[in-house]
Amino acid sequence: MDCIFCKIASGSIPVDIVYSDKDLIAFRDIHPQAPVHDVIIPRKHIESVNDLNTSTKELAGKMLLVAKLVARKEGVAERGYRLSINCGPDGTQIVPHIHIHLLGGRMLTNELG
Amino acid sequence: MDCIFCKIASGSIPVDIVYSDKDLIAFRDIHPQAPVHDVIIPRKHIESVNDLNTSTKELAGKMLLVAKLVARKEGVAERGYRLSINCGPDGTQIVPHIHIHLLGGRMLTNELG
Numbered sequence: 555m556d557c558i559f560c561k562i563a564s565g566s567i568p569v570d571i572v573y574s575d576k577d578l579i580a581f582r583d584i585h586p587q588a589p590v591h592d593v594i595i596p597r598k599h600i601e602s603v604n605d606l607n608t609s610t611k612e613l614a615g616k617m618l619l620v621a622k623l624v625a626r627k628e629g630v631a632e633r634g635y636r637l638s639i640n641c642g643p644d645g646t647q648i649v650p651h652i653h654i655h656l657l658g659g660r661m662l663t664n665e666l667g
Numbered sequence: 668m669d670c671i672f673c674k675i676a677s678g679s680i681p682v683d684i685v686y687s688d689k690d691l692i693a694f695r696d697i698h699p700q701a702p703v704h705d706v707i708i709p710r711k712h713i714e715s716v717n718d719l720n721t722s723t724k725e726l727a728g729k730m731l732l733v734a735k736l737v738a739r740k741e742g743v744a745e746r747g748y749r750l751s752i753n754c755g756p757d758g759t760q761i762v763p764h765i766h767i768h769l770l771g772g773r774m775l776t777n778e779l780g
Contacts (some may be wrong), residue, residue, distance in 0.1 A: 587779055603735050604744055606728075615719075615728030618752075622716050625754070631717055634755025638779045639731075641738070642747025646777050655779055662780035664759050666700055666751045666770055 555599070559651035563597040573624050577616060580624045580656075589659025590628045590635070594621050600652045603641045621654055630658030638666075668712070672764035676710040686737050690729060693737045693769075702772025703741045703748070707734050713765045716754045734767055743771030751779075 561567040563579050572592050573580035583591040596613055600606065606614050618637070625631040635658030640647040646667075674680040675694065682694035685705050696704040709726055713719065719727050731750070738744040748771030753760040759780075 603731060603750065604738070606732055606735055608732070611728035611732055612725060613728070614731040615724035615726070618716060618727040618731075619719050619721070619724055622719055625717070630757065632755065634753075634757030634760065636754065636758040636780050637716065637752040639750040640747075640775075641749065642745065644743065644747035644771055644774050645749040646775055647747065657779055658757055661757050662753075662759055663778075665776075665778060665780065666768055667749050667775035667778065 557599055557649070557651050559595050559649050559653065560599050563595065572627060573620060575620075577613060578620050580620060583655070588657040588662065590630050590657065592624050592628065592656045594624060594654040594656065595651060601650045602647060602652050603639060605652070617652075617654055621656055624656055625658065628656075628658065634658065634662075636662050670712055670762070670764050672708050672762050672766065673712050676708065685740060686733060688733075690726060691733050693733060696768070701770040701775065703743050703770065705737055705741065705769045707737060707767040707769065708764060714763045715760060715765055716752055718765070730765075730767055734769055737769055738771065741769075741771065747771065747775075749775050 569581035580594040625635050638655045686693035693707040738748050751768045
């Protein structure tokens, strides 16, 4: 498996981990766009939102619940944050393993991309 | 209930509906930031990501699955798109009813906010 996020999930590429459980892992983005910029991924390799289905619906929901936990852990839950999921070329998805970007720690712009 | 998205869900404010089922509704944003800009909301009033919990985890997952369907319906699934969820002041959340923005139809910028 040549997926960088699978390697992060398995521990073979070290990252700054913010949250980890049997299904998901969250870590700090190495090119942060805001004071808080974390990435939440499932351990299971799912390429993108286009590959979600009823069997992974609960896992998708858990990704959002873990995003909530990560926001709290990073101290941005009350002031606010943005979750973004890039999908495919126009969405500027770089790593083909579904992930949520969590940005916070400053007033974000109104521009969604 | 004075929530504009609850009024949209109940049909008392007309919008350009893209998708609708018993749990969720998707409609075109009236101030689009891209050729395709839709908003996906649950019919149930949940204020933000901070208010998700285990009882609404499945609904949260379904929001992402419906986003996938909406992307396909709008013809942007293959070229790509971005999903964004604003939460709280720093996240520029305007309407306090959880919603996913879906942007596509052009190459989006790398800036997530």
